[in-house]
Amino acid sequence: MDIELSAGCELRIEIPPNTKAKFVLAENTAEIAGQELLLGKWYTVKEEQFFIFTCTGCKIKLAASDAFYYTSQETNMPYIFNVFYNLYSRNKKKVLIVGEGRSACANILTNYFTRKGDRVLYTDLDVHGGTLLFPGNITSAIIQEPFSPIERATISEKLAYFSGSPSANDNIDLYRLLVQEIVASGRQKTAEASIIVGHKEIAQKEVEELAEECGVDYVLVMGNEKFYTQITTENKIYIPRFPGLMERTTEQRRSHIASRIKTYFYGEQDEYSPCTISIKLASGEAMHANEYRVLQVGDEHMAPMSALPLGSSKRKVSTAVLDCAPIEGSILAISSAESLEDVPSAPIIGYLSVLEVVSETEIKVLCPQPKSPNKPFLIQGKIRMMN
Structure with missing residues (x-):
């Protein structure tokens, strides 16, 4: 089927488990997560939720009988590109990203930097997402080429630590220990840009401490304006997140893992x-x-709380x-x-x-x-x- 996208719009596609979809960019330009699509090349994606964005308008041919798709004019891609432009032009390329949509934003910025020829130190502290590996891990790696759902990252100097859970709060002390280890190792690596992804349940104080520990140039807050105002870090940027973006259900989350x-x-x-x-x-x-x-x-x-001495807490x-x-x-x-x-x-x-x-x-x-x-x-x- 042929799908016409107007300039500044997204085509959002959801592919069910155990199925695949194919698509080709037939006219003009478009990108996935900051990775430019090649005109006339067929791409295959399986079991994913993703979107195609165009700033020029384009035509997409989609072959996916089981996939659900729709177009939307609501997109934060221009905001993300403007952030990238300012970071790049000011040579302030070390950022911490938190909030809903943090991994997608991190991937887009990483791809924009690599398209400029930069080596990116990508540090994924989000055990809920697991972009570089799978949930339950915190990882870091050097990325030098664009990557997206259509083409996974070609990475080097990969380092992984296992928290064993998709929630950092299941064992916050272990999680903090692993973060200290991976941040310390990152100081020994050389890269032109650094992208750090915070975890899902991250708190205000944790953001501020992590930003200071990592020496970031900016904290990017996705979609949570209240959280943005609560953070006292001086250099911070708010990026809106529009309603209607695809959310994974619990079952989809299990399938993703x-x-x-x-x-x-x-x-x-x-x-x-x-x-x-x-x-x-x-x-x-x-x-x-x-x-x-x-x-x-x-x-x-x-031991249950009832079995502990009065006034004590279980830990x-x-x-x-x-x-x-x-x-x-x-x-x-x-x-x-x-x-x-x-x-x-x-x-x-x-x-x-x-x-x-x-x-x-x-x-x-x-x-x-x-x-x-x-x-x-x-x-x-x-x-x-x-x-």
């Missing part, structure tokens, strides 16, 4: 071939060669490392830690998915490569891979 995890193991176009392997678990604290320990960071088994031992039983479907993060004490703050070197719990000392896992991990500590959180 599953899709991102599947992409890690199988690739964007199922080009990878992960392996099923069996690994042995240690029966106690003492480990033998080729044995592993499944761990959780933070004590989830707390997790938030960075305690405990042995736990593997759960089918759970994601296991392979810690780079050499000792148990280093597990909470150590980077992650890969992931496994538990396919079957054979016994207390053996599990079958999905592994990206046909050999067992070379590190013994496997961290289990709340992230699951659905079938």
